Amino acid sequence: MVALQELKMYRNFDELASDVLELAKEILPDKLIYLTSFSENQQIILKMSDGNTKILLSEGQVIPIHETVCNRIDFEKRQPLVFPDISKDTCPVDLRTIMKEAKIHSYLGIPIALLNGENFGTLCVAHHEVSEFDDKSIALLQKIARMFSYYLDLERVAFKDSLTNLYNRHYLSKHFEDYSKNGGMIFFLDLDGFKKVNDVHGHDVGDRVLKEVAAKLHQFVENEKECFAVRLGGDEFIVHFSHITSEEEMKNRAEKVLGVLSEWESGFPLSTSIGIAHYSPNSTISLHDVLKRADNALYLAKAAGKNRYQVACL
Structure with a gap:
């Protein structure tokens, strides 16, 4: 839709x-x-x-x-x-x-x-x-x-990723350009163990896994308020929220995303790490800087053992 x-x-x-x-x-x-x-x-x-x-x-x-x-x-x-x-x-x-x-x-x-x-x-x-x-x-x-x-x-075509049919980076940039004044929160997702899937089973199998990720994220955002999912490229995804109002709500959403991406039809031992960054209403921060903060938090989540989330420091 x-x-x-x-x-x-x-x-x-x-x-x-x-x-x-x-x-x-x-x-x-x-x-x-x-x-x-x-x-x-x-x-x-x-x-x-x-x-x-x-x-x-x-x-x-x-x-x-x-x-x-x-x-x-x-x-x-x-x-x-x-x-x-x-x-x-x-x-x-x-x-x-x-x-x-x-x-x-x-x-x-x-x-x-x-x-x-x-x-x-x-x-x-x-x-x-x-x-x-x-x-x-x-x-x-x-x-x-x-x-x-x-x-x-x-x-x-301009706004969709051709493999997964999720939104692409261009859509995320356009949304940020038009609506950043309202504030928001970015979950930066990276699959744990995906490189091994590609190396051992080939890129066709890897593509099927990415499509499964997309299907799970699509179902997730359908049930959320003011939320959409993006494939940045490779096994990197974004879930953008415009209506998270508390730390508790943020944690609940992060745990829910981790749960959604912990069970796989393919049977591969994959999990997900998440870096989280938010930007305030009327902030002058750029999308590049928000993503960089989320990416840094993602690195910390990976370093701490993966299959978890980390919130970026202000």
Whole structure:
């Protein structure tokens, strides 16, 4: 799932999203058209066209994923979901209730998916009255959605590590540039024993281990508030937190990361060492210096016996 914070870093995202809606309005001018994105638990309405104020949706609105109509779109087959008249039996009762509450009486949802198979969100059309959606209009909207997904893929390449699909150093730098004034904390991770895996079993096996690390970190950050994971390169990773408020909370997170990276499907005797550095709100410190402090702390954790964390001195 594409994080909203990531979208804000995309070049010209707002402008292109507006262009997408404008093109779609040329096809169905009397309808409300909007773009959404998904996370694991919610749908966000990113941008809406003007008009059709009778429908009770708003730009920036966050909806629990199980309460959305778009969640019923067949993303696997990339098929649109079409309800010209929600009062008809073709519309399930629970969806009918959801749409009635939003004053929607006709709906068209086009899936937007990325090349790696990840679901991004939807391009939707809604109206407060019964509407007909002809095949030509649907086909044109699908083409618009597909072109928008190509743009999203191009932007993601700049921010993603190609092996693990975690964020890369460029994303970390851009995030620090845009949000460092809010303060944060960096966990600098290094795998204990990874060099031996590469030397004995080869780089293909090493790559599988790195992908397993990425999967574990991805699952970890999904359950954390204001947190993301980065692969710096090799077996070095970053977990960045924007909302750790106490030493106890920091220690709990560090122990949790150590636990997550202590059990391996591959069966290799690996563990993880962590160097921790934080930066205060409105600090003038550079990302380079924060990473250097975290790296120094990581060295101390390794020297003290590995499979542990060390906090950088101020």
